[in-house]
Every structure is written in C-alpha cells, then in structure tokens.
Amino acid sequence: MFTSLRSRIFLILIGAVVPPAVVFGAIAWHNYDLARQSGLASIAHNVELVASRVDAVAIGAGQIASTLAGVSSWMGGTGRSCAERLDVLLSTYRGYSGVAVYSGGTLLCEARSTLSPPSATSVPSDEIAGLSPGDTIVRSTASSAGDAAYWVAARPEDNAYSVAVTISPSYLAELLAYYRDYPSSRADLVNAAGQVIAQGPTSLDPGMWPRHGLALADGSLTTVRPSLSGSSFVYSARRLKSFDLWLVTASLESDVLSQPRTQLMVSTLAPLALLFIASLAIWFGLDRSVLRWVYTLGGANRAFARGETEARLKVGNKAPAEFVDLAASFNALVDRIAERTEELEAEVEEKGRYLRELHHRVKNNLQVIASLLSLQKRALPPDQRGILRFPEERVNAMSAVYRTTYANSETGSVSLGPVIREVIGRLQDVCGASRATLDLSIAGEDVRVHLDAAVPVAMLLAELLPDYLDGAVRTGIAVVVNVEITPTLLVIDISGSPEVQQHFFKLSRRFVESYLRQLDARMDESTPGHVRIDCPLDAHRADAMSAAS
Numbered sequence: 001m002f003t004s005l006r007s008r009i010f011l012i013l014i015g016a017v018v019p020p021a022v023v024f025g026a027i028a029w030h031n032y033d034l035a036r037q038s039g040l041a042s043i044a045h046n047v048e049l050v051a052s053r054v055d056a057v058a059i060g061a062g063q064i065a066s067t068l069a070g071v072s073s074w075m076g077g078t079g080r081s082c083a084e085r086l087d088v089l090l091s092t093y094r095g096y097s098g099v100a101v102y103s104g105g106t107l108l109c110e111a112r113s114t115l116s117p118p119s120a121t122s123v124p125s126d127e128i129a130g131l132s133p134g135d136t137i138v139r140s141t142a143s144s145a146g147d148a149a150y151w152v153a154a155r156p157e158d159n160a161y162s163v164a165v166t167i168s169p170s171y172l173a174e175l176l177a178y179y180r181d182y183p184s185s186r187a188d189l190v191n192a193a194g195q196v197i198a199q200g201p202t203s204l205d206p207g208m209w210p211r212h213g214l215a216l217a218d219g220s221l222t223t224v225r226p227s228l229s230g231s232s233f234v235y236s237a238r239r240l241k242s243f244d245l246w247l248v249t250a251s252l253e254s255d256v257l258s259q260p261r262t263q264l265m266v267s268t269l270a271p272l273a274l275l276f277i278a279s280l281a282i283w284f285g286l287d288r289s290v291l292r293w294v295y296t297l298g299g300a301n302r303a304f305a306r307g308e309t310e311a312r313l314k315v316g317n318k319a320p321a322e323f324v325d326l327a328a329s330f331n332a333l334v335d336r337i338a339e340r341t342e343e344l345e346a347e348v349e350e351k352g353r354y355l356r357e358l359h360h361r362v363k364n365n366l367q368v369i370a371s372l373l374s375l376q377k378r379a380l381p382p383d384q385r386g387i388l389r390f391p392e393e394r395v396n397a398m399s400a401v402y403r404t405t406y407a408n409s410e411t412g413s414v415s416l417g418p419v420i421r422e423v424i425g426r427l428q429d430v431c432g433a434s435r436a437t438l439d440l441s442i443a444g445e446d447v448r449v450h451l452d453a454a455v456p457v458a459m460l461l462a463e464l465l466p467d468y469l470d471g472a473v474r475t476g477i478a479v480v481v482n483v484e485i486t487p488t489l490l491v492i493d494i495s496g497s498p499e500v501q502q503h504f505f506k507l508s509r510r511f512v513e514s515y516l517r518q519l520d521a522r523m524d525e526s527t528p529g530h531v532r533i534d535c536p537l538d539a540h541r542a543d544a545m546s547a548a549s
Contacts, residue, residue: 009286017275028267035260043181043236043251044222050179050187051238051247057095057167057175058152058242062136064093065154065163068101086111097168098123098151103161105129113168123151123164133157138242140197150198150243169198176200176247182255189245192216197245208250210235216246224253293323297330309338366399396426397462401454414454416485417445420492423458424481427465437472437479444485453540456515457490463512464494464531471500490521490535498529 068089086099090113100110105125124141131137134157140150150172153164172189177200179187186208189198194214196203207229214235215221221237232253237246293315303311312334313327373392400422404414424440449457468479477497484491516523521535 006291009283009291013279013282017279021272021275024271025268028264031267032260032264035263036257039256039260040222040224040234043234043249043256044220044238046179046181047222047236047238047247047249048220050175050249051240053175053178054172054189054247055240055242057171058138058150058240060093061096061152061165061167062138062154064089064096064099065152065165066136066156068099069154069159069161069163070156080109082109083111095168095171096165097171098166100164100166101161102128102153102164108161122149123153123166128153128162128164131155131162133159140243140245152242172198173200177202179249182251184252184255185249186251187247187249189240189243190216190248191245204248204250208233214248289320293319297323297326300330304334304337309334309341363399363402366395366402370395370399393427393430393462393466394459396430397423397458398455400426401451401458404454413448413450415445416447416449416454416457416490417442417483419454419458420461420483423461424465427462427469431466431469431473433469433473433479437469437476439478439480440483441481442483442485447485447487447537447541449537449540453519453537456518457492457535460512460515460519460521460533461492463508463515464533468494468496468500471497475499486537487541488536488538490533490537492533492535493530494532495530500529 082101086101086109089099090096090111096113098110098112100123101108102125105128107125122141124139127137127139131153133155136152136154138152150167150169151164152167153162155162176187176189176198179185179200180202186202186204187200188196188203190196194216208227208231210225210233211228212225214223214225214237216237216239218239220239222234223236224232224234227233227250233250234253234256236249239246296315297313300311300313313330315323315327319327370392373395377392401414401419404419404422420442421440424438428435428438465479465481471477472479475497479494479496482491482493484493512523515521516533519535519540521533523531523533525531
C-alpha cells in the first residue's frame with residue numbers, strides 16, 4: 001500500500017488538506033455555537049422586553065388606582081358624576097377596560113369600556129372588601145365563560161375608598177403580538193399549571209407545545225425541545241413580576257438557527273472547497289509536469305528490458321529541463337549499452353568459434369589416435385590384438401562425445417541421446433559386433449547436459465559394454481540396451497547373455513567407480529548378465545548450469 005508515486009503524492013495531499021480542514025471545521029463550529037447562543041440570548045432578551053411591557057401595564061394600573069383612591073373630590077358627588085369622570089379616564093388610557101370605586105366591599109361607581117365584554121371587568125367584591133389600608137393587589141380571575149379578567153386594586157392608608165382597575169385583554173394581546181422575532185413566533189400567558197390565560201393574535205397551536213411539557217422556572221428559561229407535532233422549537237418562559245403568570249414563547253428552531261447554520265455551511269464548505277480545488281490543481285499539475293514524464297521514462301525502461309534495443313526516451317520541449325537532461329542521459333546510456341551488447345555478442349561469437357575449433361581439433365586428434373591404435377592393432381598377431389583394445393575403446397568413446405558436440409555447433413553442452421548412440425556405434429566397430437547383435441532404444445534424446453557430464457557417461461559405457469558385445473559375438477544372444485532420459489534422471493539398462501561376466505581389472509574398476517562418483521550415479525550389477533545405472537541429471541543439465549551461473 002502507498003508504494004506507487006501517485007499513491008504517495010495522494011497521501012501527501014491528504015496530509016496537507018486534513019489538518020487545515022479540521023481547523024476550519026473547528027473554527028466554523030465555534031462560530032456556529034456563538035451564533036446559536038447569540039440567537040437564543042436574543043430571544044430571551046425580546047421575551048424580557050415583552051414581559052416588562054406587561055408588567056408596566058400592571059404597575060401603571062396600580063399607580064392610577066392609588067391616585068384615584070386618594071383623591072376625595074372624585075369620591076364626592078353623585079354616582080353619575082363619578083362614572084362620568086371614570087369614562088373620561090378610560091377614554092384616555094385604552095389599555096384599561098374598566099374602573100370601579102368601592103367603599104369597603106360596596107361598589108360606589110364604575111365605568112366600563114364599550115369594547116370589552118362584561119366578564120373582562122368583573123372584580124370579586126369580597127377581595128375588595130378584604131383590602132387593607134395601604135395594600136395593592138394584582139389578580140387575574142376567570143369567568144364562567146372561560147374569559148379572564150386582569151385587575152389591580154389599591155387602597156391608600158388614609159382613605160376608606162378602594163379603586164380597582166381592570167386591564168383590557170385585547171391590549172394584553174397587542175403586547176403579546178410584539179413578540180414577532182420570526183415568522184413562526186408565538187406567545188401566550190399561562191398560569192403555574194401550564195393553562196393558557198391570555199393569547200396573542202398568534203398564539204401557540206396545540207401541536208406547538210413541548211412533547212414532554214415545559215418546566216416553568218421562577219425566573220426565565222430558554223430551551224430547545226421537540227413539539228407534539230414532531231418539529232423542534234425554541235421555547236422561552238419568563239415569569240411576570242406583576243401577575244402570577246408566565247410569558248411563554250415558541251419559535252421554530254429552523255427559523256432561529258437558519259442563519260447560524262447557513263454561516264456554518266458557508267464557513268465550512270467554502271474553505272474545504274478551496275482546499276479541494278487547490279488539491280485538484282496540485283494533483284493535475286504534478287501529473288502533467290512530473291508523473292507524466294516519470295511514466296514515460298518507465299515505459300522506455302520496460303521496452304528496453306524486453307529487448308527492444310531501439311527504444312529511446314522521447315520528450316518534447318514542454319518537458320521540464322530536469323527530465324530533458326534525464327532523457328538525454330538515459331538515451332546515451334542505452335546507446336552505450338547497445339554498443340557494448342553488440343561488442344559482447346561479437347566476442348561471444350568469436351569465443352564460440354574458438355571453442356568449436358578447439359573441439360574440432362580435439363576430435364581430430366582423438367580420431368588420429370584411434371586410427372593409429374587401429375592400424376597398430378591390425379599389425380599385431382591376432383592373439384595380441386586385445387592388448388590395444390582398452391585404449392582404443394576409450395579413445396573412441398571420447399572422440400564420439402566431441403564429434404557430437406562439434407556437429408551440434410554448441411560449445412558447452414550436448415544432447416545426451418546422440419552421444420550414447422555415437423559411443424555405442426563406435427564400440428560395436430571396435431568389438432567387431434554386427435548391428436544384429438545389439439537392440440538399442442533411447443527415450444528422451446533431446447535432453448541436453450553439460451560436456452563435463454557427457455564425457456563420464458561415454459567413458460562409463462566404454463568400460464561396461466565391451467564385455468556384453470564380446471559375449472554376443474560368442475553366443476549369438478543379442479545385447480539389449482534401454483536408455484531412458486528425463487530432465488531429472490538418466491537410466492541405462494544393459495542386459496545380455498547370463499554367462500557374460502564383467503572382467504574388470506583393477507584399473508578399470510577404479511575408472512568405473514570414479515565415473516560413478518563424478519556423475520553421483522548408482523550401479524546395480526547384482527543380476528548376472530544385467531547391469532543398471534541410475535544417474536540424476538538435476539545438476540548436469542545445460543539449463544541448470546546456466547541458471548546457476
């Protein structure tokens with residue numbers, strides 16, 4: 001893995017891109033978290049502003065109630081004049097739906113806004129009757145119809161009168177409508193049990209409430225939770241200072257965090273896109289400026305290795321100067337190698353001619369020696385001719401090997417089958433045995449062995465076969481020679497008349513043992529008239545010798 005130049009360049013690019021990508025990602029995430037916290041803080045701030053406005057209405061109503069209760073001139077006169085003054089007050093302050101003046105628990109006069117239903121101005125008289133001097137109470141009551149009334153009652157310390165001011169539900173709805181940070185924003189007033197007391201123009205739908213409820217804190221709370229409909233909302237709860245109520249708001253999380261998420265995507269993807277484009281540009285530049293010429297050099301090397309000696313590295317003027325120099329050096333090297341190869345081939349050819357000439361001369365000399373021995377043998381009386389058979393047979397065996405080698409135009413190896421045929425044929429001539437006295441079969445003649453192995457095989461046959469050929473001449477029983485040659489084993493099986501005995505004298509036996517050791521062969525002559533030779537050829541084959549060298 002990562003062994004090629006391309007893969008290593010790719011690994012380097014990955015190592016160069018990943019750390020900046022991680023840094024950019026961390027920075028983008030940090031900025032996103034800051035923007036998210038800022039968005040949530042902005043919602044909490046806006047909820048605080050709306051809650052302050054609602055509280056301000058209650059505080060203003062308490063101040064008005066205390067002021068009216070302390071002005072005795074408003075309390076004097078008829079109830080009609082009192083109501084008329086109160087109507088003027090209601091027309092001035094549209095946030096109030098009713099004003100009532102009490103003496104103890106008795107209603108003296110009141111005024112109601114024509115835009116508010118009667119239930120919105122109902123104030124429990126028993127609570128007014130129990131109002132102590134100097135007290136101010138803020139309450140919300142619900143009618144049998146389900147409507148709620150929000151009122152403030154005050155009684156000064158030095159006065160027996162009390163004034164109750166009810167707040168207009170529609171005005172509270174207008175205040176709740178101020179919470180419109182996002183298109184999905186909703187706002188409601190709820191009590192401690194989570195029941196909706198007042199709704200704005202865009203109140204929370206049933207499916208917008210938190211799936212597992214909303215824990216109301218004494219102060220403020222901003223959280224992100226899934227709704228009953230499955231969407232995720234940002235909820236905020238703020239307890240009012242004037243009423244025992246909570247202002248609850250909800251906005252889709254996708255609206256609140258859309259801009260931070262967009263910033264996260266932009267701040268993350270933009271650097272990554274730039275890094276990716278830069279990596280592609282670097283990769284393309286390296287491929288066209290470096291790798292292209294490296295692979296061109298590799299192709300020329302492979303072509304030259306396949307034996308295409310005319311292969312040259314061709315680069316144009318667009319190649320970098322370094323590769324132009326490298327191409328020139330490579331082509332000069334190839335030219336020199338081609339020249340040297342031709343010189344070596346010529347030297348090898350000349351050496352081969354010398355060796356063939358040497359083998360030819362050796363063959364001729366051996367043939368001359370054999371001819372001289374044959375002439376000398378013929379000049380001797382018949383009973384003395386056996387004296388020269390020993391050297392004649394061995395000279396003829398060696399001559400057969402070199403003759404076959406010269407005929408095959410090879411200098412260091414020879415096919416073993418033709419050598420055996422040539423040696424056995426010459427031994428027949430020396431022994432005076434006819435062709436009918438020998439049955440020769442050879443399997444695997446094309447197996448080539450080194451000359452150092454062919455000569456001991458020929459000499460071994462020269463030591464073993466003459467006695468069998470002489471026996472065949474005497475008895476008329478033909479000699480059977482079966483030769484099996486495989487790339488790993490040579491088997492020579494010689495059988496003749498059972499009466500034939502090997503007449504090894506001391507020197508001949510030593511020759512046989514020496515040849516067997518040289519060939520690492522084994523000979524079995526336990527059966528009369530039969531001998532078998534097993535010779536391994538693994539170390540003597542011509543291809544094995546070439547591979548070892």
